[in-house]
Amino acid sequence: MDEPCINESRRSDRALLSLYRLGKTLGFGSFGKVKLAHHVLTGHKVAIKILNRQMLNDSEIERVTREIKILRLFAHPHIIRLYEFIETRSNIYVVTEYINRGELFYYILEKGKVLEDEARYFFQQIISGVEFCHLNMVVHRDLKPENLLLDSEHNLKIADFGLSNVMRDGHFLKTSCGSPNYAAPEVLSGELYAGPEVDVWSCGVILYALLCGRLPFDVDNLPNLFKLIRSGIYTLPSHLSPGARDLIHRMLVVDPMKRIKIHEIRRHPWFIDHLPRYLALPAMQIAKQPIDILAILKQIDEEILQHVIEIGFDRNKVIESLQNRIQNEATVTYYLLWDNQFRISSSYLRAEFQEASDTYSSTSSITNHTLQQQGFTAGRKWLLGLQSQAPPIEIMTEVLRALQTLNVFWKKIGHYTMKCRWLPSFHSHSGTALSIPLHTNHTSVDDRAIVGDGGTGVLSHNAVKFEMQLYKAKGERYLLDLQMVHGSPLHFLEICAAFLTKLQVI
Structure with a gap:
């Protein structure tokens, strides 16, 4: 693993100011502050954590280094993005994406408590990010509303990986860290723990805080607080739904061996209610192999x-x-x-x-489709949905074969997600698709090379760009979603019709 050292990028403070225009101060910490800045070349906003080197001891330097190493390898919609870190003689600058609504902690304070549907929406995002960490052998160990940042579109980002650690098979952790109110009983007792189970407990406390507007374990005296947490005694208000009550009870279990696991949370009825499509996909990606983050990046x-x-x-x-x-x-x-x-x-x-899957009939192949018009105006999209009960690997093999024959260029951006581009009336000189031949071995689909423009560099204002994603619906059914991103709606309909014909749907 190519890990950075803290002094990988040494520049002067003056050089930093040539790359970023520093703005207002967003917050203060024990060792520095966080400022809003604009990246000069792109104009995009970033947040820059400025740490005074003289105020950092060895353990704090280690914490910063650990956070940099982990964030540098992560690319997930609900984990804060690290763009770069810069070390000068006086300061360490950590440049991350800017999240404009601040901490979830203040959002809960403002609301008092969050309505159940909104709390579920936040919780689904948190679990998705935590699951991603665990799949890549990282345990956060300091999950709390103060470390969850909220943007203007109600998207959460997990931040502050300074107390996180890398998990290794057969090895246990013992460090007692994190905030006491959110720490699992085994952490407070100094017992060995594997890692994921302590994050699950913290997520349970966060869910409780979202729904109740207070903490399940909250007393001023630390010894009494520790005793309360180890006992697992707390009360739930009567306004909570049975599903929410059940999930919290299964997460805040004192015995870590009996505590619910992340994959079980994902299957819990309360969790999957109104689950966004883009968060439904990772449940299939747990398919017995870790996500290759370096390959994606x-x-x-x-x-x-x-x-x-x-x-x-x-x-x-x-x-x-x-x-x-x-x-x-x-x-x-x-x-x-x-x-x-x-x-x-x-x-x-x-x-x-949307529970559109209820409108489809069960089939053993891709035989049903819907076409939904959402308008021609800017910002509106056209959607095409296909349903199948075939194994995902077979679905994608058939889909890629159809795209190839239609001269559609594609690039894989996830295990079951692709960006596609089609040039109307475009054909190669040989009359064949400008992409690599598909293999017939179904087990090789996920390992297939990314296909771009075939090295031709062909671009056209008439190009239709769309994204394709396969995700799981109810039962053993899978839905293939096509979404137009750019281009003429009529041309999008043209390629959709040709695609359906190749799949023998129409």
């Missing part, structure tokens, strides 16, 4: 790359830096552009999941 978006080149960076050097995970001005510019475009282009995934 090394994927290069040709359009974003072109923007970076237009700003003035050398194409070959940018590609080399991205592939080798080198932090420099070019890669920071690339990721800022990528993140902001991704938030816009995939915002439809954040819409609540």
Whole structure:
């Protein structure tokens, strides 16, 4: 694993100011402050944590280093994004994405308590981010509303990984850390723990705080607080639904061996109610192998790359830096552009999941479809949905084969998510698709290379761009969702009709 050291990027404070325009102070800490800033080359907002080196001891330096190492490898919609860190003689600057609504803690204080549907929406995002950490062998160990940041679209970001640690098979952790009110009984007792179970307990306390506007264990005297937590005695208000009560009871179990697991939370009826489509996908990705974060981060978006080149960076050097995970001005510019475009282009995934699957009949192949018009005006989209009971690997093999014959260029951005581009009336000189041949071995679909524009560099104003995602519905049914991102709605309908024909749906 290519891990950074704290002095990987040394620059002067003056050089920093040439890259970012510092704005207002967002907050203060024991060792420095957090300021709003604008990235000069892209104009996008970032948050910069400024730490005074002279006020940091060795353990605090270690904490900062640990957070940098972990965040540098993470790319998830509900985990704070690290863009770069800069070390000067006097300060350490940690540059992350800017989350404009602040801590969930203050949101709960303002609301008193959060309505159940809204609390569930937040909780689903938290569990998605925590699950992602655990799948990549990281335990947070300090989950609390103060470390959950909220943006203007009600999206949460898990932050502050300073107390997190890497889990290793067969090894247990013992460090007693985190905030006492959110710490699991085994942590307070100094017992050995594997890791995920302590995050589950903290998530249970957070869910309680969201729904009740107070903490389940909250007394001023620390010995009494520890005794209360170890006993697992708390009360639930009568206004909570049976589902919420059951889930909290199963999370706040003193015995870690009997405590509910993340994958069980994901299947809990209260959790899956109104589960957003983009959060339903990871449940299938647990398929017995960890997510290769480095491989995902090394994927290069040709359009974003072109923007970076237009700003003035050398194409070959940018590609080399991205592939080798080198932090420099070019890669920071690339990721800022990528993140902001991704938030816009995939915002439809954040819409609540509509139980459209109830309108479909059960089939053993892709035989049913719906086409829903949402308007021609800017910001509106066209949706196409397909349903199947076939195994996901077979569905994707058939889908990719159809896309290939239609000269659709695609790029895999997740195990079951792709960006696609189609040029109307475009054919290669040979009359065949400009993509690599598909293998017939079904087990190789997830390992297949990312397909971009076939190296042709062909771009067109008439191009139709759309995203495709396979996610699980009720039972053993899977839904394939196509979403237009850019282009003519009529051309999108044209490629949809051709796609359905290739799949023998119509």
